[in-house]
Amino acid sequence: MAQGTIFLEALGSFENHKEKKPKLGRYEKIKETLKAEMDAYKLFVDVRQLEKSKQTYNFIDLFCGAGGLTQGMKQAGLNPVASVEISPIASATHRRNFPHCRHFCGDITSLNIKNWLEGIKYEDIHIVAGGPPCQGFSVAGRRDPNDPRNILFRQFVRVVAEIKPLYVVMENVPGILTMQKGAIMNAIIEAFAEIGYPNMSVMVLEAAEYGVPQFRARAIFIANRLGLPNPYPKPQLTPECYIPIESAISDLPEYTPLPEINHEWTRHSKEFMERLAKVPAGGSLYETFYDAYKRQYKGLPSMTVKENHGGTHIHPYLNRVISAREMARLQTFPDSFIFEGTMKKAMWQIGNAVPPCLAECIGRALIPFLNNSPIAFQSTSNLTGFQAQSLMFD
Numbered sequence: 001m002a003q004g005t006i007f008l009e010a011l012g013s014f015e016n017h018k019e020k021k022p023k024l025g026r027y028e029k030i031k032e033t034l035k036a037e038m039d040a041y042k043l044f045v046d047v048r049q050l051e052k053s054k055q056t057y058n059f060i061d062l063f064c065g066a067g068g069l070t071q072g073m074k075q076a077g078l079n080p081v082a083s084v085e086i087s088p089i090a091s092a093t094h095r096r097n098f099p100h101c102r103h104f105c106g107d108i109t110s111l112n113i114k115n116w117l118e119g120i121k122y123e124d125i126h127i128v129a130g131g132p133p134c135q136g137f138s139v140a141g142r143r144d145p146n147d148p149r150n151i152l153f154r155q156f157v158r159v160v161a162e163i164k165p166l167y168v169v170m171e172n173v174p175g176i177l178t179m180q181k182g183a184i185m186n187a188i189i190e191a192f193a194e195i196g197y198p199n200m201s202v203m204v205l206e207a208a209e210y211g212v213p214q215f216r217a218r219a220i221f222i223a224n225r226l227g228l229p230n231p232y233p234k235p236q237l238t239p240e241c242y243i244p245i246e247s248a249i250s251d252l253p254e255y256t257p258l259p260e261i262n263h264e265w266t267r268h269s270k271e272f273m274e275r276l277a278k279v280p281a282g283g284s285l286y287e288t289f290y291d292a293y294k295r296q297y298k299g300l301p302s303m304t305v306k307e308n309h310g311g312t313h314i315h316p317y318l319n320r321v322i323s324a325r326e327m328a329r330l331q332t333f334p335d336s337f338i339f340e341g342t343m344k345k346a347m348w349q350i351g352n353a354v355p356p357c358l359a360e361c362i363g364r365a366l367i368p369f370l371n372n373s374p375i376a377f378q379s380t381s382n383l384t385g386f387q388a389q390s391l392m393f394d
Helices: 003-016 028-036 068-075 088-097 151-163 179-194 245-249 270-276 324-330 343-351 356-379 385-393
Strands: 042-045 058-062 079-085 102-105 125-130 167-172 201-206 217-224 230-233
Touching: 028 201, 042 356, 058 068, 058 151, 068 079, 068 125, 068 356, 079 088, 088 102, 088 343, 125 151, 151 179, 167 356, 179 217, 201 230, 217 230, 217 356, 230 356, 245 324, 324 343
Parallel strands: 042 230, 058 079, 058 125, 079 102, 125 167
Antiparallel strands: 167 217, 201 217
């Protein structure tokens, strides 16, 4: 059966199958709760006009993966000086795309910060950022430094304690905020307070609100050691202005792979494509494997992209799954950002990444406060953090 015929059959199947309504706002309750909380240090910044850096601001990316956070903060004008990642294939991707960034591939527990950063002064590192795995922290484990659930997050804290950057940015899944009825979130905040970052803030940011053609909510923790505001980028788009999936991927070849830019996908038989043609928007090919093979909605951002061993989302109007490059587009990686390894390894890296466009907005929000931090620190040292915020940033 010709591919064009399969496509026409897909259109017919959509007419005969009721399209499922999209479920939006999964984390709205958490977002509204965090917005309502009194936090004198949390501040939203309009980042549409980028303030230029007064000097070079350096950052380190821990648990960096392929480099989504690195890419975004670099786009904001910040300078990546070092990164850490245990996966050899993700490390290879990071090295390829950031050749001037010092990179450590290995277990962070074996990382000697002093030796690793030889030649770089700690005071020249302004931000430590990263996303330690959420399973790497538990309230029970806090009391036992050898608890395996605890060790990765504690390593993140260790690096921050040794380097003492001006700002810390930590991202994670929103679910971490409600684990054990909020006890995990509170323990994270306490851990940073113990090492000199007493006023950590946390917000859930929806990537679609920042120009990402994908629904992807992330919990963002921000703290600083100067008693200054913890800046978050103001949302830029309302739901009616979200970028739809097709605007990000429609110019890529429909059925011709381009391996040189990772435009490859799981190959399907004719019979499998006929089955995909019957899946309506919002539906899944499988009833018991609902996280994969979901038909995407046209006119809306993509659902959260995941790798799922090659069983990614179904294209909104073609009878195949989306390609690794299409996944990368939905994450806002530029086409010049090439992922090492096989197609499935590329998808795994992309599915685990922070959307660069979201990370760029976070970086843009930090720059005005980095520009003013030496002045604020010197001239307001006898004031409370809230008073310093009012004087310097009203």
